[in-house]
Amino acid sequence: MNDSGKRYRVALAGYYGFGNLGDELLAEAAIAALLRCGVDKDRIVLMSAAPEESMQKFGVDAVDRWKIFQVRRALLQSETLLLGGGGLFQDVSSLRSCFYYWGLVRAACFYGAVPWALGQSVGPFSTRIGLGLARDALSSCRVVQVREENSEALWASMGIAFEAGGDLVLSLADFLSQSNCGDKPQKRLLINLRPDAHGLAGRFADAVSDYAASFNAELVGVALSQEDERLMSRLIDEKRLPALRIERVASLPDAARIFLRGLQETAAAGMRLHFVMLAALADIPTVAVPYDPKVESFAAAQNIPLWRGGALPPPRAASFKSDFSPQRVRGDIDSLCRKVLDRQLPSAAV
Helix, strand or coil: CCCCCCCEEEEEECCCCCCCHHHHHHHHHHHHHHHHCCCCHHHEEEEECCHHHHHHHHCCEEEECCCHHHHHHHHHCEEEEEEEEEEEECCCCCCHHHHHHHHHHHHHHHHCCEEEEEEEEECCCCCHHHHHHHHHHHHCCCCEEECCHHHHHHHHHCCCCCEECCCHHHHHHHHHHHCCCCCCCCCEEEEECCCCCCCHHHHHHHHHHHHHHHHCCEEEEEECCHHHHHHHHHHHHCCCCCCCEEEECCCHHHHHHHHCCCHHHEEEEECCHHHHHHHHHCCCCEEECCCCHHHHHHHHHCCCCECCCCCCCCCECCCCCHHHCHHHHHHHHHHHHHHHHCCCCCCCCC
């Protein structure tokens, strides 16, 4: 306990515990930022779909995000609620995510945990309900940091204050750069596919197959989740993807091992945002598939070519703009953490 009488300084919420590497890296980056800003691990509680696994992985307390009484207790015992990165407010797949995080923010306000948000994508929205839930929740936050230009434009159009910034995973660049590159460099083409509703992954696999023949390298499937692995395994079985093997990436050390071995002989092409981002951080020439506005926005900002059908364009290494360089993103995140945590925390308005 501290002077506030509460056990935790931060209750951390996001799409954690579902086995998706990108979201797990967001949790890791948020915790690392809190530690840099003087919050001990025993003062952090994380809301997860797999709390035991999250406790072991991150070394912080965790509660089951689906158990109302555990979530209520965490919010009662915490000074703040941090929405720690990602596209939490969008209704393209369904309204459930909007309702869940809106309800979490309203509960935090009721129980006296000040809400704030870092590294957010906002939208896309197909319903006025989803947009309204996002507006109500995020306008209740002490700080909202938006991670890409499409979200910035939407938020600005509503006249709501926000901080421009980058994805939290960019702040992990030091870990990647310091990791051991391993054995003798081997020429490889790293590929990531994820399921989508429009057959985009299959068409992209066909384009990759054509490019791989001319690139003359080992083609490695890189799965950031179990669903990626299943999809690529099926495409390999159907002879649509000539990958020799699939690497399941479940942690940052896994990512460093895959992305940092033989950079000068490696190229990457993929769909998931954090696959593209990790390749960019490793200075690997990359092609991105804009299946979602967040991928298109990141690729455009970093001058990474986009595949929109037909032949695969030549991969190109990212050229980070100064405002969204890993060093700048890390500094901005730390500044916002201190802005919230270093000041007196009044009770949140209900």
